[in-house]
Amino acid sequence: MHLLITGGNGFIGRHICANAVAADHDVTSVARSGSPPDAETADWTDQVEWIAADVFAPHEWRSYLSTVDCVVHSIGTISETLETGVTFERLNGDSAIVAALEADRAGVDRFVYVSSSTKPPLVRDAYMTARRRAEAAIVDLEMDVLIPRFGPVYGPDQPHFPALANYLFTAVGEVEPIARRLGEDRPFSVEMAGQAICELAVTDDPPASPITAETLAALAR
Numbered sequence: 049m050h051l052l053i054t055g056g057n058g059f060i061g062r063h064i065c066a067n068a069v070a071a072d073h074d075v076t077s078v079a080r081s082g083s084p085p086d087a088e089t090a091d092w093t094d095q096v097e098w099i100a101a102d103v104f105a106p107h108e109w110r111s112y113l114s115t116v117d118c119v120v121h122s123i124g125t126i127s128e129t130l131e132t133g134v135t136f137e138r139l140n141g142d143s144a145i146v147a148a149l150e151a152d153r154a155g156v157d158r159f160v161y162v163s164s165s166t167k168p169p170l171v172r173d174a175y176m177t178a179r180r181r182a183e184a185a186i187v188d189l190e191m192d193v194l195i196p197r198f199g200p201v202y203g204p205d206q207p208h209f210p211a212l213a214n215y216l217f218t219a220v221g222e223v224e225p226i227a228r229r230l231g232e233d234r235p236f237s238v239e240m241a242g243q244a245i246c247e248l249a250v251t252d253d254p255p256a257s258p259i260t261a262e263t264l265a266a267l268a269r
Contacts, residue, residue, distance in 0.1 A: 049250050050074040052116045054103050054147050055123035056096065057084035059207055060162060063242025064120055064249075069095045073250065076116070078109045103143050106150045113154035118249040120160040121147045126168050126175065126208045141178030148186040148193070158192040160248050162241075165197040165232045165261065168209070187257065194248050195257040196264055199230065203238030232261045240268035 051068050055061040056077025062084055068075045069092040077083075082100035083093060101108035103123060113119070125139045144161050151159050163183060167175040187193050200209070202217035209217070221227050221235035228234060236244075244267040248254060255263050 049117040050076070050115050051118050051120060051246075051249050052076045052078060052112060053120045053122060054078050054143070055121070057081060057098070058122060059203070059205065060201060060238055060241055060245070061120075061122040062090075063238050064122060064245050065096050066090070066092045067242050067246035068249070071246065071250070074115075076112055078103060078112070103147055106146060110150050110154065113151060113156060116151070116154070116156050118158040118160065119147060119151040119156055120162070120245060120249050122162045122245070123147075124162065124164075126171055136172070136174040136178045139178075140175060141182045144182040145185045148182075148189060152189045152191050156191055158194065158249065158254075159186065159189070160194045160196065160245060161186060162245060163195050163197045163258070165199050168200065183258070192254065193257065194254050194259060196245060196248060196259040197232065197261070198236055198241055198264065199233040199261060200235045201238050201241045202235055206238070228262075228265075234261050234265070236261075236264070236268070240265070244268040 051073055053061050053064050056065045057079045065075050065077060076097040078099045078101050080102050083098035099109055121144050123143045128135050148159050163179050183195050200217045202214050202221060206214045217235040221237055244264045247267045
C-alpha cells in the first residue's frame, strides 16, 4: 500500500513512517520542513519520499495523492503561538479538515485522523473543541474515516510535555495493569502509537470510530 502521512517528520509521524517502511509499504510524508533532523542517521528515512509543503497549501502536495491508498493525518499541537498562527483551532482542527477533503476529492480509500481522548492539564478547552469539530466534519466523507483517540503519548525527545510529565507518563505506561486502570486516557509510548496507527492504515478489517484505548493497545501488541 501507499501511505501519505501529514506531519511525517514529527514526534508521532516519524514512528508511523518507520513502521510503514518496516512493513514494506510505500511512504510519502508532507510537512513544512521536509525530512526530520535525523534523516541522515535513521536507516529507514531514505525509503520515505519527503515532501516539503504546507498542509494549508494543498496545491503544493495534492498531486502526490494520485497513487495513495491511505492518508494519515498526524499534525497537531498542545501549545499555541498566536503571533505565528499556531492555534488549536487551526492546527488541531482546520488542518485535519483540509487534508481529509483533499484526500476525499482525490479518491483516497482511507483517512486516519490521529485525535485525542482528552486535553492535557492546563491546556485550554479549545484543544478538544478543535479535535471534536474536525472529527464531526470528516466522519461522513465518502472514504473510510478512522479516528483513533490517544491519551498522552510519551517517549524520548517528546517535544510537548515537560521532562517530569514525560517521566511520569512513561512510568505509568510501562506498567500495563496500571495503564489500563486509566481507561480511555491511558498513556501510550510513541512506539505503540506509531504501530497502532500504521496497523489502522493498512488493516483489511478496521474497527469502528472513534477507536478506543483498549483497541489501540491491542493493535500495538
